[in-house]
Amino acid sequence: MSAKTLYDKLWDSHLVKQRDDGSALIYIDRHILHEVTSPQAFEGLRLAGRQPWRIDANIATPDHNVPTTKAERAGGLEAIADEVSRIQVKTLDENCDSFGILEFKMNDLRQGIVHVVGPEQGATLPGMTVVCGDSHTSTHGAFGALAHGIGTSEVEHVLATQCLVAKKMKNMLVKVEGELGFGVTAKDIVLAVIGKIGTAGGNGHAIEFAGSAIRDLSVEGRMTICNMAIEAGARVGLVACDEKTIAYVKDRPYAPKGADWDNAVAAWADLVSDADAVFDSVVELDAAEIKPQVSWGTSPEMVLAVDQRVPDPTAEADVVKRDSIVRALKYMGLNANQPITDIHLDRVFIGSCTNSRIEDLRAAAAVAKGRKVSASVKQALVVPGSGLVKAQAEKEGLDAIFTAAGFEWREPGCSMCLAMNPDKLQSGEHCASTSNRNFEGRQGNGGRTHLVSPAMAAAAAIAGHFVDVREMLNQEASA
Ligand SMILES: CC(C)[C@H](C(=O)O)[C@@H](O)C(=O)O
Numbered sequence: 358m359s360a361k362t363l364y365d366k367l368w369d370s371h372l373v374k375q376r377d378d379g380s381a382l383i384y385i386d387r388h389i390l391h392e393v394t395s396p397q398a399f400e401g402l403r404l405a406g407r408q409p410w411r412i413d414a415n416i417a418t419p420d421h422n423v424p425t426t427k428a429e430r431a432g433g434l435e436a437i438a439d440e441v442s443r444i445q446v447k448t449l450d451e452n453c454d455s456f457g458i459l460e461f462k463m464n465d466l467r468q469g470i471v472h473v474v475g476p477e478q479g480a481t482l483p484g485m486t487v488v489c490g491d492s493h494t495s496t497h498g499a500f501g502a503l504a505h506g507i508g509t510s511e512v513e514h515v516l517a518t519q520c521l522v523a524k525k526m527k528n529m530l531v532k533v534e535g536e537l538g539f540g541v542t543a544k545d546i547v548l549a550v551i552g553k554i555g556t557a558g559g560n561g562h563a564i565e566f567a568g569s570a571i572r573d574l575s576v577e578g579r580m581t582i583c584n585m586a587i588e589a590g591a592r593v594g595l596v597a598c599d600e601k602t603i604a605y606v607k608d609r610p611y612a613p614k615g616a617d618w619d620n621a622v623a624a625w626a627d628l629v630s631d632a633d634a635v636f637d638s639v640v641e642l643d644a645a646e647i648k649p650q651v652s653w654g655t656s657p658e659m660v661l662a663v664d665q666r667v668p669d670p671t672a673e674a675d676v677v678k679r680d681s682i683v684r685a686l687k688y689m690g691l692n693a694n695q696p697i698t699d700i701h702l703d704r705v706f707i708g709s710c711t712n713s714r715i716e717d718l719r720a721a722a723a724v725a726k727g728r729k730v731s732a733s734v735k736q737a738l739v740v741p742g743s744g745l746v747k748a749q750a751e752k753e754g755l756d757a758i759f760t761a762a763g764f765e766w767r768e769p770g771c772s773m774c775l776a777m778n779p780d781k782l783q784s785g786e787h788c789a790s791t792s793n794r795n796f797e798g799r800q801g802n803g804g805r806t807h808l809v810s811p812a813m814a815a816a817a818a819i820a821g822h823f824v825d826v827r828e829m830l831n832q833e834a835s836a
């Protein structure tokens with residue numbers, strides 16, 4: 358038998374039927390739902406008089422439309438001021454109740470962003486196929502699972518049949534070897550990868566992230582990396598299953614127990630690419646060369662190290678690239694050659710499915726501790742990814758660190774990651790954000806997003822402009 362990549366193995370073990378035209382039917386182990394992409398799918402089921410094929414495979418939670426202030430949350434669903442949001446969240450509740458689907462409702466301690474909640478509950482497991490009507494489902498690939506986003510009609514198809522029509526992708530290996538320097542994180546790795554290969558670099562591929570720097574990351578760091586595979590053009594991001602993955606999953610509510618656990622762990626040992634597996638393309642990065650990253654433009658590939666300057670379009674020979682630089686500079690209100698550290702921030706957002714887990718909050722709090730948010734920053738938000746992350750952070754006193762420094766401590770949800778709830782940028786405002794997309798208008802009409810790590814976002818909040826967090830923490834910069 359020929360050598361296989363991890364992606365090949367996951368694909369083969371879920372293949373129900375391969376057709377000659379290249380399309381295939383794959384079995385889906387876990388389906389996660391949120392309020393934005395599920396209403397029409399449930400409606401379709403209803404119209405067709407169908408029931409979900411395997412009710413227990415589904416798990417739901419509202420995240421995009423939920424408000425994040427205590428006051429709005431305390432009033433329950435009726436207090437959601439925005440009508441569309443209120444209807445979306447209510448509809449998810451009604452659909453889950455009527456079809457018998459497990460849902461962590463808005464004020465349940467287990468509620469949160471789908472991509473934080475799935476792994477946290479052990480609903481995402483190594484070796485599974487995981488889908489959700491959300492592009493950042495790639496996050497779950499950090500567990501050695503085949504995970505990707507699907508559209509609303511596919512949500513209906515998965516609900517009805519537990520299968521998905523899919524096409525096998527190509528294999529790409531992104532290998533990051535060596536040790537990360539002090540203050541450099543998983544977020545910086547993935548931004549550097551996207552800076553190198555571009556937002557189309559992974560098109561049509563499943564990207565496996567490997568190498569010693571990836572192995573050295575925590576499982577949460579690996580989730581941050583896989584989360585942004587989609588921003589590199591790949592619907593799927595993957596990391597091999599190892600001892601850390603298994604330790605993370607153990608004893609979580611929906612993880613197998615007893616003899617089932619032992620059998621599962623034995624089976625998971627094979628969730629690695631064979632040593633001689635062949636990838637269609639390979640990209641290599643040296644971890645030691647990666648510095649804290651800041652996106653300056655309107656696409657995640659428009660990213661630089663914090664000590665660099667915003668590009669000068671006149672230095673770009675390629676006319677298409679030159680035009681996109683000109684356009685991005687204009688939208689972002691930046692000048693050619695401006696040092697990244699001269700970019701001033703109006704708001705700071707620490708949260709989103711990329712960076713709202715406990716380790717992210719710890720990293721931000723380590724910077725915020727004993728410091729104050731700059732008077733020039735109008736708002737600095739910290740939004741935990743789930744109620745359980747929030748509770749853990751409070752147990753560790755992180756909330757007190759943040760509020761003493763002048764950050765707002767919020768209830769879990771997607772929040773300022775995208776403008777689907779009250780947390781938004783005003784036109785022209787610059788935001789240091791730990792999220793994953795910096796498209797025009799992403800955080801509010803005319804808003805200007807800069808993607809960074811949690812530590813870099815906290816440092817920017819303190820300084821009022823971008824700074825190298827390594828200098829703020831007064832440590833020897835490792836680069
Ligand atoms: C609303 C949802 C469909 C969307 C996605 O698919 O990713 C959102 O989560 C995003 O991050 O843009």
Ligand code: SF4
Pocket residue numbers: 420421470471472491493709710711770771774775792793
């Ligand atoms: S946090 Fe942002 S990227 Fe993640 S699911 Fe919500 S809106 Fe999408």
